[in-house]
Amino acid sequence: MKKIKRENSSVVCHDGCWEYLNNSISSSNYSKIFVLVDTETKKHCLPIFLEKTSLYEIEIITIPVGEIYKTIETSLFVWNALSKKGADRQSLIINLGGGVVTDLGGFVASTYQRGISFVNIPTSLLAMVDASVGGKNGVDLGSLKNQIGVIKDPKAVIVDSQFLKTLPKEHITSGMAEMIKHGLISSEKYLNKTWGFTIDNIPEAEDLIWRSVRIKNDIVTQDPTEKGLRKTLNYGHTLGHAIESYCLEHPKKPTLLHGEAIAIGLILETYISSEMFGFSNEKLNEITNKLLAIFPKVSFNDYDIDEIIKLLIFDKKNTHGTIQFVLLTDIGKSKTNCVVSNDILKKAFKFYKNFIAK
Ligand SMILES: NC(=O)c1ccc[n+]([C@@H]2O[C@H](COP(=O)([O-])OP(=O)(O)OC[C@H]3O[C@@H](n4cnc5c(N)ncnc54)[C@H](O)[C@@H]3O)[C@@H](O)[C@H]2O)c1
Ligand SMILES: [Zn+2]
Structure with missing residues (x-):
């Protein structure tokens, strides 16, 4: 297993990453688990996630695809969804997607009820090598990039290259x-x-x-x-x-x-x-x-x-x-x-x- 351990956060890459996630979830007693996806990662990545984790008592929150939705309005939608579905301070958010989902999901988690735990599962190359690591989370202000946000580490980053099989080619080069x-x-x-x-x-x-x-x-x-x-x-x-x-x-x-x-x-x-x-x-x-x-x-x-x-x-x-x-x-x-x-x-x-x- 390729693993980096930081103070309150681990990055686990490739072999053994799902075992790490499953063990960490089962030893953590979360009150509820939410999975944030966009419409594309819901289609291509959620089935793999469900197979690898066997988590069935989860709530899925879906946002639209693309940078234009990395906004405070989308964050509001997710905060509301969390609230309606009964998220509390012991809940966990798993961000399953590219950099838009991990940036926005990390921001929403870090601010909801003054901050709840989150895990990033990057599914684009760009999110694997960059966006999901390092704790910078945030949204755009109009067209101005990443103007609103916080620095907070995810509990874990789980990197599985398997997701790249369905990633469109231009997004592979974007990550490069x-x-x-x-x-x-x-x-x-x-x-x-x-x-x-x-x-x-x-x-x-x-x-x-x-x-x-x-x-x-x-x-x-x-x-x-x-x-x-x-x-x-x-x-x-x-x-x-x-x-x-x-x-x-x-x-x-x-x-x-x-x-x-x-x-x-x-x-x-x-x-x-x-x-x-x-x-x-x-x-x-x-x-x-x-x-x-x-x-x-x-x-x-x-x-x-x-x-x-x-x-x-x-x-x-x-x-x-x-x-x-x-x-x-x-x-x-x-x-x-x-x-x-x-x-x-x-x-x-x-x-x-x-x-x-x-
Ligand atoms: N926080 C940071 O440190 C940091 C660093 C670099 C970039 N970023 C941010 O990351 C964002 C860009 O990330 P991105 O390029 O991943 O964008 P993205 O999240 O929009 O993902 C790109 C596209 O690929 C789709 N997709 C993702 N995984 C897929 C898969 N496995 N199969 C099929 N489709 C898939 C998504 O639905 C989307 O359409 C920007 O907002 C940028 O500012 C943040
Ligand atoms: Zn960048």
Whole structure:
């Protein structure tokens, strides 16, 4: 069994994960167990969950699919459902889904009656390697990402790669963006393995998922409340989140999956790293080539770019009105609290636009 034990939380990956969950539930005397799903994970993942746990006295709460439902209104719906179905402080919520379900479910659990226990069972690659681990839970405020939330660890995170069999292909690549980010901020050796991620080779896929979970967990354990080191997990996200928000708001722009927006953010922020901190140009070009081979290229005109830059003011790393980036001097070597001029930001978009992938 691959297991990480933190103070009040464990992450258990692959073999033995269900046994761990079943033992932990049967020794915990929960008054009621709720399972939060979206309509897709209800269809594809709930049957596996029921088979693996043999829990029959559970209440299922279903929310609609997609980032646009990661809202306070959906949270209200879930709080009401919990209340109507008699949830009390000894109840457990199991979040069975992608990052939207684990982010929102963790937030609802952490606030209902001032906080009840929850378990994350991530079913998308992105949620397995990133969203379900580390205790950040929350919802969007309009199109602004993750503006409302809390940091609270789940009791357990149960990672079973079996769920990936039904995950649509574009969501596999979306999850790869966070794995690539983990490689960029921590290790070139790991980065080089992430490019070839595929679920056709399950043992290797499980190994890479486990490595990403460990990278994230190591960082979060050293800096749970994001005073410094944890900010590195936001690499690619300062611009990535602004692009994601902008595209969510503008019907003429493609709706980007989280990982697709982050992939653009990774290119832009690696370019900025090369401009400001001498990140190798050769590596920049190689990384850009590889990212553009996996993720769609989006066109931004001057108006889009100005509007995206305006959205940076909502980034949660900002203090005293300055926008603070995480940048790299090399793969695995980061610098936090970097201030970047608008001129360099625009040059980064120009680099992205003019880059001809080979
Ligand atoms: N809390 C964090 O630290 C953190 C980190 C990274 C990302 N996030 C958040 O995660 C979210 C993105 O997560 P996501 O990409 O998993 O989105 P998602 O939850 O919307 O899942 C993607 C899609 O896949 C479907 N799905 C999930 N598992 C499936 C399965 N096994 N089979 C078939 N369909 C399945 C879902 O129903 C959905 O349609 C964003 O809101 C992002 O902000 C949070
Ligand atoms: Zn992310």
